[in-house]
Amino acid sequence: MQTNSDFSMEACKLRQKFAKQGYLVVKAALHGEDLAPLIAVISKVVDTRAHELYKARTISDVYEGMPFERRWHAILHECSRENEVFGWHTLVFSEALFNLITHPKVLNVVELLIGSEIQFNGDFWVRPKLPNEKLTTLPWHQDSAYMPHTEHDTHLTVWLPLVDVKAANGALQFLPGSHTAGLQTYHRVEGEAFAVPVLPPTSSDTDIDTLEMKKGDLLIFNNLVFHRSLLNCSDTIRWSVDCRYSQTGTSLAELWHETIACPVRASHSSECPTPWHTWLAQWEASPHKGRFV
């Protein structure tokens, strides 16, 4: 039986590992049933799109019954299309998503690293990473490079695979300890969708950690650690979802998602301080609603 002291030793080890690496994988943090409602939302989006394309005679089959990790690709493949965006946002906005973002098992890991006053930053993406797709293959970056004025605070990304992830289907890679050098300078390069660091963060002897993860594992990383997303060389889709958190009160000024940020854990209560209908109202009033697919 695990005692309180075993638990605090374990928590202390995880904190130390996170401080050293800038990221942490918690194995089997969630069960299949915790992820199932969001997977159902995504599957419904795919189904609706399939029927629209079928009705427009763009595809000859709706691919009903095809597995989650194949169907969206089969649909796009038949009409020689690709994802138009690197991630889905508005399309997957739902109570199921909110329940996952505020899931106690997720917030327990966040709390371990930043304490019990936690805000959700408003940033979330479901990523349908298609076979051989450049758009969803992100270069080496630190998240603060894409989030203005966040480099002096801690912003945590929770990344959850919705299918098992291996190097072959587009795992994430990390440079352990790379957060300690602070935010690097970035520039835009012709033909690249994302800004890249001016100085390459790797050399021939850099330690690169490839994170092979199972559905149910949870990855958490900070805004300064270098990471990238490999090309998906398999014939199936690497679905994942990610969202961001910080200590309540951390400035989110100039971040496009600030209007849908909300407190999700507070030390004085066991309830989530923001109920779903409040977040829904924030979303409905937010100027960026519908700005992203």
Ligand SMILES: O=C(O)CCC(=O)C(=O)O
């Ligand atoms: O999911 C991916 O492939 C990339 C995720 C990522 O780089 C991020 O969330 O910062």
